[in-house]
Amino acid sequence: MEISKAELSSAAAAAASSPARPTELMGAEILVKSLQAEGVQHLWGYPGGAVLYIYDALYKQDTIQHVLVRHEQAAVHAADGFARATGEVGVALVTSGPGLTNAVTGIATAYTDSIPLVVISGQTSTASIGTDAFQECDTVGITRPIVKHNFLVKDARDLAATMKKAFHIARSGRPGPVVVDIPKDVSFKKAAWTGYPQSIEMRSYNPVKKGHSGQIRKALQLLLSAKRPYIYTGGGVLLGNACNELRTLVDMLGVPVTHTLMGLGAYPASERKYLGMLGMHGTIEANNAMQNCDVLLAVGARFDDRVIGNPKHFLSVERKIIHIDIDPSSISKRVRVDVPIVGDVKDVLGELIAMLRETAARPDAGALAAWWDTIEAWRARDCLRYDNSNPEVIKPQYVVETLFNMTRGTDTYITSDVGQHQMWAAQYYRFDEPRRWINSGGLGTMGVGIPYAMGIKLAKPDAEVFCITGEGSVQMNIQELSTCLQHNTPIKICSLNNRYLGMVRQWQEIEYSGRYSHSYMDALPNFVKLAEAYGHVGLLVERSEDVEPALREARRLKDRTVFIDFRTDPTENVFPMVQAGKGITEMLLGTDDL
Ligand SMILES: Cc1cc2nc3c(=O)[nH]c(=O)nc-3n(C[C@H](O)[C@H](O)[C@H](O)COP(=O)(O)OP(=O)(O)OC[C@H]3O[C@@H](n4cnc5c(N)ncnc54)[C@H](O)[C@@H]3O)c2cc1C
Ligand SMILES: Cc1ncc(C[n+]2csc(CCOP(=O)(O)OP(=O)(O)O)c2C)c(N)n1
Ligand SMILES: [Mg+2]
Numbered sequence: 001m002e003i004s005k006a007e008l009s010s011a012a013a014a015a016a017s018s019p020a021r022p023t024e025l026m027g028a029e030i031l032v033k034s035l036q037a038e039g040v041q042h043l044w045g046y047p048g049g050a051v052l053y054i055y056d057a058l059y060k061q062d063t064i065q066h067v068l069v070r071h072e073q074a075a076v077h078a079a080d081g082f083a084r085a086t087g088e089v090g091v092a093l094v095t096s097g098p099g100l101t102n103a104v105t106g107i108a109t110a111y112t113d114s115i116p117l118v119v120i121s122g123q124t125s126t127a128s129i130g131t132d133a134f135q136e137c138d139t140v141g142i143t144r145p146i147v148k149h150n151f152l153v154k155d156a157r158d159l160a161a162t163m164k165k166a167f168h169i170a171r172s173g174r175p176g177p178v179v180v181d182i183p184k185d186v187s188f189k190k191a192a193w194t195g196y197p198q199s200i201e202m203r204s205y206n207p208v209k210k211g212h213s214g215q216i217r218k219a220l221q222l223l224l225s226a227k228r229p230y231i232y233t234g235g236g237v238l239l240g241n242a243c244n245e246l247r248t249l250v251d252m253l254g255v256p257v258t259h260t261l262m263g264l265g266a267y268p269a270s271e272r273k274y275l276g277m278l279g280m281h282g283t284i285e286a287n288n289a290m291q292n293c294d295v296l297l298a299v300g301a302r303f304d305d306r307v308i309g310n311p312k313h314f315l316s317v318e319r320k321i322i323h324i325d326i327d328p329s330s331i332s333k334r335v336r337v338d339v340p341i342v343g344d345v346k347d348v349l350g351e352l353i354a355m356l357r358e359t360a361a362r363p364d365a366g367a368l369a370a371w372w373d374t375i376e377a378w379r380a381r382d383c384l385r386y387d388n389s390n391p392e393v394i395k396p397q398y399v400v401e402t403l404f405n406m407t408r409g410t411d412t413y414i415t416s417d418v419g420q421h422q423m424w425a426a427q428y429y430r431f432d433e434p435r436r437w438i439n440s441g442g443l444g445t446m447g448v449g450i451p452y453a454m455g456i457k458l459a460k461p462d463a464e465v466f467c468i469t470g471e472g473s474v475q476m477n478i479q480e481l482s483t484c485l486q487h488n489t490p491i492k493i494c495s496l497n498n499r500y501l502g503m504v505r506q507w508q509e510i511e512y513s514g515r516y517s518h519s520y521m522d523a524l525p526n527f528v529k530l531a532e533a534y535g536h537v538g539l540l541v542e543r544s545e546d547v548e549p550a551l552r553e554a555r556r557l558k559d560r561t562v563f564i565d566f567r568t569d570p571t572e573n574v575f576p577m578v579q580a581g582k583g584i585t586e587m588l589l590g591t592d593d594l
Contacts (some may be wrong), residue, residue: 236326245349
């Protein structure tokens, strides 16, 4: 089998003019042809016995670039980062047994944030399944709770249709990861190839797109009658590519808007109508507006516990809630809502805007002005202010702010890991565009930062990709620095090195009376030398005045991966903070509140 770019385009032309002549192909070849038919250009993976026929088929084609990672977890994270930044389905390939179990964290991470992935895993041959064969594991069983769907392909004749289904399920409705487990003999056996299916029928899977017009009209009436309206949006607006619709709606109504950690960039952060992120580390104005609004429009957001805080406190006030979500199981899951609308956010907001255009009615201008006055008073407290007066100490917030000021308006992607640095990145980098902020929210997986960045850089070679990380998280997938070199994905790693598992230390300080049990990062490597050992550039920054020059130097070295080890204030905490069990307006604003 030779599947070249030239063959692909002539095959497409031939398919359009005459019915395809069946040819016999190996399962592995059918798989590769299916990926090509899906337009897959990048694939992250790691070989092993059960997938060697697939690797052989990949060897004989030139349209899909395979990236050899150093750990399967990173393969899935890289595919996931690619999917988050591009909106396309990310694809990863792993071998059976340990290959798959290594991929589990990546799959679960994508699942909790509703990211479309197809993960292909090798499996032991069909005849040996269930015999404790070498590198056998129950992939379908292990991944069942962390996938949107999974398949075990038992016959090469089913491969093309299964791949078609897998891609369709991953990207439609509420997106999510799909695992396709392929036994070795299925990738070896031959079957007739009549071309990739144009369409597939799945009677039991028909996600709703269009919302109920009656419910949308009710929602509009509520919004128009509101005295203190508020729009709270989440990852669903980005996943549904509905940022233009959101922007139109917010601007037509003139109402305040907030985003969850997963929704940053949906509405430009530099606009006044944006109140900042809400939730555990949200701004005063975003959280107070959430509690004090009289009509709340929730769009593609799932009322996470980090967003509403103590549910009793959240529900202790009267407000009407409208909830738009494509997944009926998200609605009234954590908070009972008044106007549920099941549908795709783009369709529903489109219809809402059309109805709004048909009427001259608008929210009461006087009431809205008073609401804005209240909000501005909250905003005036400037809750993200921090003390940057000591030049001997690098404040982590300052690093992020400086990076934002330097890259503002450019084609820049920011990935992060998990911890305090993640929250500072979310608070101080002001995202004006969607899909520029790539992080793990639901599972909170340390170790995603580098793989996310290298996945994005491959898809967006002309963009600048920064990974804001911590010295704890970055060590969880640091081996991928090697992949970055081999596959030429130059990224910039900004490690806010506080020598602590800072987020853990912060909780121990506040909730465990300062008993710092195993949150100190001792015996750290020399990150500069480590970066150099991997063939990259390492920079050490210990003074505030060197932050900007170091970032400038990293950007100047366009084609190099640069690791900047910023030695930041070890005891800085993330504020505002809503403690466990507290209401979202009961925020700690600084160390004085402790
Ligand atoms: C250390 C740490 C601190 C955190 N602190 C905060 C915090 O302060 N504030 C905060 O907000 N989060 C915080 N998080 C993240 C939090 O855990 C959740 O991941 C996040 O709040 C969930 O965001 P979301 O509601 O937008 O849901 P997502 O997980 O993004 O879910 C998206 C929703 O949209 C729906 N949807 C998907 N596609 C469509 C479509 N096309 N049309 C309609 N609906 C669609 C889905 O069904 C789902 O219900 C923190 C995480 C960590 C690790
Ligand atoms: C895989 C994994 N293990 C443990 C945790 C719990 N956890 C959350 S934040 C954090 C500390 C992160 O430390 P670091 O990367 O240095 O970031 P900092 O908080 O210091 O900015 C830990 C251990 C996690 N989120 N993920
Ligand atoms: Mg740290």
